[in-house]
Each structure stands twice: as structure tokens, then as C-alpha cells.
Amino acid sequence: EQALPEGERYDHTAPLTVLINPEIEMMGQEREGGWEGCLSIPGMRGYVERPAHIRYRGVDHEGRAIERTARGFHARVVQHEVDHLNGILFPQRMRDLTKLIFESEARHWVKSSGE
Numbered sequence: 001e002q003a004l005p006e007g008e009r010y011d012h013t014a015p016l017t018v019l020i021n022p023e024i025e026m027m028g029q030e031r032e033g034g035w036e037g038c039l040s041i042p043g044m045r046g047y048v049e050r051p052a053h054i055r056y057r058g059v060d061h062e063g064r065a066i067e068r069t070a071r072g073f074h075a076r077v078v079q080h081e082v083d084h085l086n087g088i089l090f091p092q093r094m095r096d097l098t099k100l101i102f103e104s105e106a107r108h109w110v111k112s113s114g115e
Helices: 072-085 105-114
Strands: 020-026 031-036 044-051 053-059 064-070 100-102
Touching: 020 072, 031 064, 031 072, 031 100, 053 072, 064 072, 100 105
Parallel strands: none
Antiparallel strands: 020 053, 031 044, 044 100, 053 064
16 A cells, blocks of 8 residues: 655644544554654653554544544554553554663664664
């Protein structure tokens, strides 16, 4: 499949959304890797592969239905946050724990690995 354009891969402009009882559906088999961090694990980063294209649904704080599709960064954030609701932290999604690093070593690690 074709890679996402750079602007969509790193789009940080997805709307702030209250999502109650979220459900996520994978829209294809494509996975995309990226570095994640979390306030639940301060000072750490990990390389996590997640579905690149998803559909999510739920209701907002007023009970209105929400259904959206997301790719790239938006899809990653939704999956990361829904994982929290299910008691899962990003290291539990990692395939290779040698890519779980301290932020202080991130620049060195990324340069040496080429990622």
C-alpha cells in the first residue's frame, strides 16, 4: 500500500474529542511503526507498530454518536488512549523491547539505528 503523505502522518490537528465506550475497527492490514511516550511512564520512549488506518466510534459527553476514520498520528493517538481504558501501556504493544529507551538516549539511538 502507498505510504501516507508526510503531512497526514504527523498531523497534530485532530480535534479534541470526548469518546465514551470507544470501539476501534482496523481498516486493512497495514501497520505503521512510530515512537511513543506516555505520562504514565515518564522519561521513556518506545517504538510501537500499530494499525495505520482505523475507524473508531463511540459517544460524546452529550450522548451523540461519533464515528470517524483516522490514519497516521491521529490513528496512533486514538489507539494509545483506548489502550489506557483497557489497562494496556505502550510497552505491552512493543514487539522489540530493545527499542524501549530513556528520552535522554533517544537522539543517540535514533541516529545509530537509522529510524
